[in-house]
Amino acid sequence: MEKIHIIKIGGNIIDNPERLNTFLKDFAVIPGKKVLVHGGGKIASDLSLTLGISPKLIDGRRVTDADSLKVVTMVYGGLINKNVVAQLQAHQCNAIGLTGADGNIIQAHKRVHPQIDYGFVGDIDKVDGEKLDVFLKGGFVPVFAALTHDQQGTMLNTNADTIAAQLAIALSGFYQTELVYCFEKKGVLKSIDNENSVIRQLDETAYQHLKQEGVIAAGMIPKLDNAFETLHKGVHSVIIGKAEDLLHSITENDVLGTLLQGPVKQ
Numbered sequence: 588m589e590k591i592h593i594i595k596i597g598g599n600i601i602d603n604p605e606r607l608n609t610f611l612k613d614f615a616v617i618p619g620k621k622v623l624v625h626g627g628g629k630i631a632s633d634l635s636l637t638l639g640i641s642p643k644l645i646d647g648r649r650v651t652d653a654d655s656l657k658v659v660t661m662v663y664g665g666l667i668n669k670n671v672v673a674q675l676q677a678h679q680c681n682a683i684g685l686t687g688a689d690g691n692i693i694q695a696h697k698r699v700h701p702q703i704d705y706g707f708v709g710d711i712d713k714v715d716g717e718k719l720d721v722f723l724k725g726g727f728v729p730v731f732a733a734l735t736h737d738q739q740g741t742m743l744n745t746n747a748d749t750i751a752a753q754l755a756i757a758l759s760g761f762y763q764t765e766l767v768y769c770f771e772k773k774g775v776l777k778s779i780d781n782e783n784s785v786i787r788q789l790d791e792t793a794y795q796h797l798k799q800e801g802v803i804a805a806g807m808i809p810k811l812d813n814a815f816e817t818l819h820k821g822v823h824s825v826i827i828g829k830a831e832d833l834l835h836s837i838t839e840n841d842v843l844g845t846l847l848q849g850p851v852k853q
């Protein structure tokens with residue numbers, strides 16, 4: 588099976604023009620088929636404050652009222668997505684910027700929660716892997732913003748880690764899929780203050796223990812929940828690591844961050 592990489596960049600890289608440029612230069616030369624997914628939560632929060640809208644997050648998920656939806660649509664789908672695409676074009680990578688609404692590739696519904704009204708936050712129902720594959724087969728490199736839609740004309744804000752996971756699952760029907768979460772640390776750490784304490788390989792049992800002990804916390808919990816879900820649904824492997832280590836991990840076949848692997852296929 589042909590390989591594909593689904594790569595997600597975290598907010599701390601998008602927020603830093605130099606790190607972003609270095610990352611995009613590396614991303615551009617990754618051989619083979621690839622998809623990039625980005626968020627940009629921090630930039631959206633900063634712009635919200637400038638506009639007099641107080642950002643509100645619960646467990647890392649943005650409560651997205653009508654005004655916040657306008658902000659995230661502009662910031663993720665416009666400002667960040669188009670600048671990322673333009674920079675990739677400058678590195679001879681034929682990127683095409685998409686949201687889940689484009690080509691109806693990611694269908695979602697507004698989140699229903701018994702206690703909390705998250706507003707215009709989307710939970711994904713379906714990813715159309717075949718439509719996405721049309722772009723890939725056409726030689727394009729899809730770049731997804733953290734936006735989906737409800738098929739009734741409304742955009743929805745959807746966490747970028749979740750979008751990357753669901754795209755990886757959908758593409759695993761056609762490709763040997765590797766999901767890569769790039770963020771600002773070297774990997775999943777045994778001791779959060781020690782960059783040299785990277786856990787090289789993590790299985791689900793060890794993850795549950797480390798979560799109970801509080802070693803793995805905050806944003807790393809939904810990231811790993813997403814990651815293990817993908818392994819149960821056909822994704823070959825997941826790498827969690829530093830953006831600057833991406834190229835080495837992929838091209839040298841030597842993962843510098845944390846590697847999660849699915850069951851060995853017969």
Ligand SMILES: Nc1ncnc2c1ncn2[C@@H]1O[C@H](COP(=O)(O)OP(=O)(O)O)[C@@H](O)[C@H]1O
Nearest residue numbers: 597598599770774775776802803804805806807
């Ligand atoms: N054991 C751990 N190893 C690494 N990061 C951890 C760990 N436990 C909690 N974290 C936190 O998880 C964060 C990553 O989640 P998040 O902020 O959602 O990522 P992203 O930058 O991709 O949006 C890290 O910045 C770190 O503060």
Ligand SMILES: CC(=O)N[C@@H](CCC(=O)OP(=O)(O)O)C(=O)O
Nearest residue numbers: 598626627628648649733746747
């Ligand atoms: C529903 C929800 O929380 N959406 C996220 C989407 C952006 C994102 O995921 O950005 P990072 O990867 O930079 O965190 C948000 O608005 O913050």
